[in-house]
Amino acid sequence: MIHRTQEISLLDGRIALQALGAAFRKLAPGELARKPVIFVTAVGALLSTVLFLRTLLAGGAHTVVIGQISAWLWFTVLFATFAEAIAEGRGKAQAASLRRTRAETTARRIASPDASDWVAVPAASLQAGDLVLVEAGEVIPGDGDVVAGIATVDESAITGESAPVIRESGGDRSAVTGGTRVVSDRIVVAITAEPGQSFLDRMIGLVEGAKRQKTPNEIALDILLVGMTIVFLLVVATLPAFAHYSGAVIPVVFLVALLVTLIPTTIGGLLSAIGIAGMDRLVRFNVIAKSGRAVEAAGDVDTLLLDKTGTITLGNRQAAEFIPVQDVSERDLAEAAHLASLADDTPEGRSIVALARQRFGLTAGDPAGLTFVPFTAQTRMSGVDMDAAGAAGFAEVQDRPRSSSIRKGAPDAVLALLDQRAPRDLTSAVERVAKAGGTPLVVARDGRALGVVFLKDIVKPGIRERFQTLRAMGIRTVMITGDNAMTAASIAAEAGVDDFLAEATPERKLELIRAEQAKGKLVAMCGDGSNDAPALAQADVGVAMNTGTQAAREAGNMVDLDSDPTKLIEIVMIGKQLLMSRGALTTFSIANDAAKYFAIIPALFVASHPQLQALNVMGLSSPESAILSAIIFNALVIVALIPLALRGVRYSPAGAASLLRRNLLVYGLGGLAAPFAGIKAIDLLVNALGLA
């Protein structure tokens, strides 16, 4: 299944073989026209082939060289279509495994959620709004929302995660995906996707590249490439006039060769492969983008909105400290809290037990005689009641073998139980905990306050470093939390985010996004609930969690199948890498041209202006060999760069200045220098083989 662990090697033999066939099919004029630079190359190849045939039949100079040039021109076109084909091939390999899950299923359509009679219809014919009944063991026939019932669903088909998840009507976990399997219970699903528009369909379309539309940046780049091509057409078209004036005659095929080496064939040939590979990388990360545009926008993101819980902090709070009040000892408080938490199965309760045992070596005694009082939303506290016998069973309370009742809970709830007014140091302890970003839990025994348990939000390990990285990349992080401002400020400081929004409501979230956008910034966020949908839609990059509601999944422009909010950071990096790959190869392609001039210009004019031999700085052996070597280099460089196009250029998070310095050095200066060496080497080879 598509999962991060699965890697398709860059040049998988089977894919390469299939791509070879596809490369030839892509020679159809309609397909080529999508890539203007390659289209011009193909026209040049066709022209030189015709001229070659004419020379062959009628006789003329340079026949052998012209034949080879024609062949290499065709290779140039083929290498470009091959690059695209191989990128698509890798996507198709993923799509094929996806398709298998979309086996033909039959759906049980019902008229209303509580209807008992159903009609069997093929899943493919389901329309949005149809209601279907799905029971344990059945495959959910299409994307939709659970409108009745609760069930566990095995979503491993799309997420690769084997543990089943709960899906229920209402709330934030109502969305189900076609192709996933109900493991227990029965649910009624309202279909939300039209046939062929389902999640799975879109995913397949995206990884195959079939539905890929050019992104804004890609369009602008295409325009640049077309513009450069026209400039070079002008250069090459006017050259015969200047040559004629100078008493030189240039064979048309040599002019075609000059044109093709000058126009940016490298980036022109690899541009679509880069785009497809970018989507592919995202899918490999288990993120589905609804458009390439969103991936590109991710690279431009200025502000990242992150939910506190689950993203910045671990989902649950942990006991960090016992703060006794008045003359109560810390051990006393710990014992009471320990007892009250023994049956408390929440992560917070377990962490209290763990802390008490770690600090004072307490052990679990015999729970007989203990009556546990569970937490309810009404009382906002939990605790334990024990009779004298039960209490005696615990070593630590042996000196007070009498019945008692212990409560722990929200400060105001527990304080209401007290016999006397809250001691002053209790109030200050509660405040101290809140100020430090924690949650205070007051513990009381028999109407007397013992102290406060400091429940701390645990910031995820390593998250601070990630935010520093983001800051270096120029991205501002804003933490969103429902906590009050005091708590939020303290966690924000600990996690190292740049800003926070406390007491957040969906409306305030939306306001924040609009305010950032008004400042010209691009905002990314992730969300899962229905109330996140407006904000997800408003954000430039909205990543919906797969576990979220259908509304959220529709509103966002990406869906994270793993439902991991920190993945936003990776998405941003993939977006950046996509843009960088394009820029690097464009720079490389244009920088390459300098060397080609030094190869071809002296070759074209050395007959009429022998002194121009001085421009032959590479010392290429003959004019024919120089032209041939340049065109061979031009073709081979496309193949050589296919792995780079598929993998993307190396991206290490850093400021723009250092990224530019590094990339200019590698792709600018490297692009300037590489062809000098490459063309010279090919020239030596061409001569050794006696090709020219």
Add this chain to the structure above:
Amino acid sequence: MDANGLLQIFVYCLLIVALAPFVGRYLATVFAGGRTPAAAILGPVERGIYRLCGIRAGLEQHWTGYAGSLLAFNMLGVLLLFALQRIQHILPLNPAGVPAVPADLAFNTAVSFVTNTDWQAYAGEATLSYLTQMAGLTVQNFVSAATGIAVAVALARAFARRSAGTVGNFYVDLTRAALYVLLPACMLGTLMLVWQGVPQNLQAYTLATTLEGGQQVIAQGPVASQMMIKHLGTNGGGFFGQNAAHPFENPTPLTNMVHMIAIFAIGAGLTNAFGRMVGDMRQGWALLAAMGVLFLAGVLAAYWAESQGNPALSALGIAGPVNLEGKEVRFGIATSVLFAVITTAASCGAVIAMHDSLMPLAGMVSLVNMMLGEIIVGGVGAGLYGMLLFVVLAVFIAGLMVGRTPEYLGKKVEAREVKLALVAVLALASGILGLAALATVLPAGLVSVQDAGPHGLSEILYAYASAAANNGSAFAGFGANTPYQNAMLGLGMLVGRFLVIVPVLAIAGALAAKKTVPASAGTLPTHGVLFVGLLVGVIVIVGGLTFFPAVALGPIAEHLLTGAALF
């Protein structure tokens, strides 16, 4: 190359850099509509002009309105100047009694002065009446320069604004450029030139008897007033055929220095004004630095090439180490070369030495300066907006490498801007290469060529580069005054001027409407050494790739023919 020559070049550069902030501050004030020291006198004049012409100064224009006004104003200028030349013989102020100008030449001259090219296919003193020179050429010298400044200012505004629908009012920008910038500076400069001995009169030509007893006509007229605007407005159209090599145009080393400084003053100052307008002075300095790098590279290469002397002459033992033929012998090689590089870098076209007589590589520097699009300080206004076009391309090509949609000064560079910048680049390239190629194959074009071999090709290339880049200087051997060349060079000037200005204004319109993205650590920094290097690299590579084959067959082939080594 000697210390004296290098010192001259160094001192000149220092003066320009020192002057830029002062000019920049003044320009920024003028175009923000601020109050200048001269406002007490010029303010009423300005308001009078608006009232007279029915201009609503407070009303700003959308870029299409701005471009429409600009085109209408300039086309009207062409018509008026054409008409004036055709009927000058029946108009007053014609003491020398020159006849009407032939239609093709009148067209060429009208276009030439309106486009700030000041290509002169004629000798001024023998062809034009005082009225034509003053009411026609001098007026266009002012308004064509003001037009260039207006476009640059509109573009700078576009970068500074956010989500705006307008880029300014063309008539206001034009009026303020002429009234507050060009006029006061020219008045001061003219007085200075008159003090140094430049004539300023309306007398008939003086007939003198030479020492040998021969007769000599000494031409004169309102020279000083035209000199100052000719350089300050990077026009370059001389009063006399010999241009600034004529002692009446350029009598002393001091006037020569004033001329040279005047050529770069506004262009360099505009980069500074740009920095002020967009709220970051460093941006202006970065542009000036890129220009400075290209300028120094050019001037040093040309000076080196001249210092090598001419091997052909040395071999015969008839010349010293340097080739003084065609140079300004009063000021020497270094000054001649410096002036030649300045005038071609800045789209001025005034000359003190014959560019035809430059050594091939020095001539190539002049040629390449023009082919790059006159962006090395450049024509007033034109240099800044031309450079900003290259910035758009450089930012787009390399900006992607930082992993963001390319942006400059907070404005995203997208498909529309790239397309428009390429239209401008293509207009210039086709104006030079396309028209020059035509001239090399058509007999009507070939008759103008004086010299055989690569130098002849250089003459053609130079003429069309000069026209399309709106420079106006020439390789003297080129016979420009033929109906064919007058028509085609005129076409080249129009293409090179307005097919660049319209896309530039369209870019301004698009940019002004955009939101401004606040800068962050992820933003491509556009003020450091790295960016200057990148910008210079893109200019050299894009320009080099476009013109290398033609240049190889012209100046490079000629240089190699002289027997000199390439490196």
